Amino acid sequence: MLDGIGVPRWPAYGAAVWALLFAAVSFYWALGGTALLDTIGEAVTGPALSGDPAVVAAVWLSALLKLAGVPGALALAQRWGTLFPRWLVLLAGWGVTALLCLYGGASLVQQVLMVAGVVDVSAAFRPVLLWHLFLWTPVWLAGGVLYGIATFFFARATRVADAAPR
Template sequence: MAAWGLLFAVPSFVWATGGTFGARSTVAPSLVELARDGVPWFLAVLWVTGLLKVFGALIGIGLTRLRGPRISRFLVFCGGGATVLLVWHGGLFVLHGVLVEAGAVVVEPDLAGLTRWYLYLWGPWFVVGGLAFAAATTRYLRRHDDRRGLRLHGAVGALGALLLSSVSTVTGVG
């Protein structure tokens, strides 16, 4: 999972430094323009996103060994949240792509190819990462003595992530 997070962070850092390698055909043109034009707020978003992905890799590493109570609660909270955020986000990409491919949703012709990238690459990539967090967190819980208490922290993290994801989807921010 750590390798997944680090690999996932690379495009964010490349795009934050002004590069557009891989972005032109796989990311919305409006986002490519923001990166290419060096729009400060968008570059900050890319840096923060990249750092969050590295943080996710560190959480993945943390879930490989039993830790003390405080760190365990934090790891399980983050693992539950990451699971929901990634599966939800990727699932929305896949669902939208399936609806476009089925003709139930119409997109501009120049965005049809981009929709396929979200359907076949980005959506599944997010879902796989979320499932990896779910597996790592579940494995961590099974090995820990305080499973019941830790499950509560994981559930709170998951519900918080679901609320955050829902609000960002409804407001059009995410």
């Protein structure tokens, strides 16, 4: 269905690379890596560095969920993605898009308001506010945009393919 109809695949491949890189950072942290950990915030880094089992488990779960985004993204561009019911692929694609964009968008608004002095910043979050505003929040939004564009193209391509005369 997706072959030969001119569907741009770069958004899905971009989303897959995004998910893989984002998962790699979490796997690195789960395995004890510390680079960029100080950009997250003391509420997470303190317990993580002390080996708090709940935090370590949450980081592993986060890494696995992000890694699951790789085949999810590829299903939006590869022929094998059409082996699944169209509604299921679209539900997953739009669902991931919504979650990433809502989280990133809400974070962006909150962080801009913090920088502007409209919303108070906790002492624990103040040192990492700009890291979130200029690194982590755009990362979440970039994933949402890539998934959204990929899902749009999948929806359009499979609708056209389903409607084509047989």
